[in-house]
Amino acid sequence: MSPVAALQADLQKTAEALALTPAQAVLWEAYQEKVGALMADQMKLPPYRAAARLSAPRQIGQKVEVVRNRLAAMEDIHEAAGRLYAALDDKQKASADQLLARTVPALYSGFGGSTGEPAERSGERGGERPGGRGGPGGGMGGPGGGFGRM
Numbered sequence: 421m422s423p424v425a426a427l428q429a430d431l432q433k434t435a436e437a438l439a440l441t442p443a444q445a446v447l448w449e450a451y452q453e454k455v456g457a458l459m460a461d462q463m464k465l466p467p468y469r470a471a472a473r474l475s476a477p478r479q480i481g482q483k484v485e486v487v488r489n490r491l492a493a494m495e496d497i498h499e500a501a502g503r504l505y506a507a508l509d510d511k512q513k514a515s516a517d518q519l520l521a522r523t524v525p526a527l528y529s530g531f532g533g534s535t536g537e538p539a540e541r542s543g544e545r546g547g548e549r550p551g552g553r554g555g556p557g558g559g560m561g562g563p564g565g566g567f568g569r570m
Contacts, residue, residue, distance in 0.1 A: 423459075423525070424459065424463070427455070427459065427523065427525055430519070430522045430523045431452060431455070431523045433519065434515075434516070434519040434520055434522070434523050435448060437515040437518075437519055438508065438512050438515055438516060438519075439512070440512075443507065444504070444507050444508065444512075447500070447503055447504040447507050448504060450500050450503070450504075451497070451500040451501055451503075451504050453500075454493065454496045454497040454500045455497055455523060455524065455525065457493060457496070458490065458493040458494065458496075458497060458524075458525055459525045461489065461490065461493060462490070462525060462527070490527050494524070494527065497524055501520060501524075504516075504520075505520070
């Protein structure tokens with residue numbers, strides 16, 4: 421299963437387990453949008469040849485910038501998750517405690533070599549997979565939504 425499909429499945433399962441009210445579904449959509457933005461960013465490969473012509477410090481600086489941007493995206497996800505969690509009842513919180521963290525993609529700090537394979541992974545959980553989005557309503561979108569703005 422692809423990383424996107426795996427995360428879609430995790431999001432779908434979580435949304436179904438939470439049995440969201442219409443008001444909560446709005447917060448879920450906001451959360452999914454943040455997750456989708458991070459995943460979309462990670463799926464973009466920088467032009468490798470252009471980076472190879474830069475000096476080593478500039479290449480490293482570009483990797484630092486990627487990590488900064490992804491940290492900001494993770495912080496956005498954390499904030500959206502906090503707003504969603506605060507709106508849940510106790511039963512929903514118990515489900516969220518079991519499932520919600522699995523809907524956050526693992527971070528890739530950069531790509532190595534010319535193969536495009538991830539060079540480093542941080543935050544990867546044993547047996548869990550990064551991926552896309554899901555939710556009630558099927559596909560990648562949840563209630564009335566799409567995968568985000570990829």
